[in-house]
Amino acid sequence: MVGTRLKDVAERAGVSIKTASNVVRGQGRVGDHTRERVLRAVAELGYQPNTSARHLRTGRSGIIAFAVPDLTAPYFAELAAQVITAAKKRGRTVLIEDTRGDPAEELRIACGLSDPLIDGVLLSPLGLDQAALAARERHIPLVLLGEQSYELPVDHVLIDNAAAARRATEHLLSLGRRRIAAVGRPAGPVYATTDQRMYGYLTALHDAGVPHDPRLVPDTPAFSRPAGAAAVRTLLALDAPPDALFCFNDQLAAGALRAAHEHGLKIPDDLAVVGFDDVEEARFSVPSLTTIAPDKKGIAELALDALLRGIDADGQGPSPVLHFADFELMVRESTRPASAATSGRTGA
Incomplete structure (x- = not known):
């Protein structure tokens, strides 16, 4: 629907504008049932947040990057689908990157250089150089996925x-x-x-x-x-x-x-x-x-939550955590x- 406002979404879902805003922005504590009503209203009305205005107002675009070494590999394709689903629930848009395991490309993405609008990065590295990443000048919120071990001050999501x-x-x-x-x-x-x-x-x-x-x-x-x-x-x-x-x-x-x-x-x-x-x-x-x-869904949920905490804290959050998903x-x-x-x- 052309010209749909956040107020229209709130009225359709039967919630306050603040609650609707929290759902769309992926912030605040909102119950699953309420979140589903708001997201249903967003879909029915065709509401699209103005990311440019959001970026000017908050300094954040609502866009995150998810980088994998091989998007043609079925595991990474299925995991990417779960990340997109988890991000939508939190009012975020996902930019998918395929690094082909190239250390230089992984470093570029980890530094947030793939797109100036991204708020943070989920990265499943293959050949990333730890020393180069530790010395990076731009510290964008970053969460690592997979079993490559790095001694870095970032959250890491993996299975045993x-x-x-x-x-x-x-x-x-x-x-x-x-x-x-x-x-x-x-x-x-x-x-x-x-x-x-x-x-x-x-x-x-x-x-x-x-x-x-x-x-x-x-x-x-x-x-x-x-x-x-x-x-x-x-x-x-x-x-x-x-x-x-x-x-x-x-x-x-x-x-x-x-x-x-x-x-x-x-x-x-x-x-x-x-x-x-x-x-x-x-x-x-x-x-x-x-x-x-x-548990691909669990991996995606853990990674998104960890990344959004880092974004909200502007990189000043608690000590990094190893998050283990089930299997x-x-x-x-x-x-x-x-x-x-x-x-x-x-x-x-």
């Missing part, structure tokens, strides 16, 4: 990757599998995510008294379907091939399932497979994929027949 990997491996061990391969470790430099998932895998084997066979950890150059398929072909050529796979993401697992099919293996009878990320593909693959499901092991057909599938929840 080691615990999740241990849970996945323990599930395979509970099925009586002992030749469990880990698919996802590269031959070159290892990122924190890979390192932590490898640690959880090895810990589960050690605790179960199962010797680790290095041949069951093939070089895997990328978290991709072709890399997963290539790794499984290498594993199946061994004199004693694996009876189970723990793949470090669902794309690797998808490639693994394809390679297993090409070799005439039955899943899970001949080879049980567990992935990581619980992307939509995992639920619709044949067989459906057992996988670790990070679940979703048990599906790739480790158990569909009729017996269940899901087990564990805390991070």
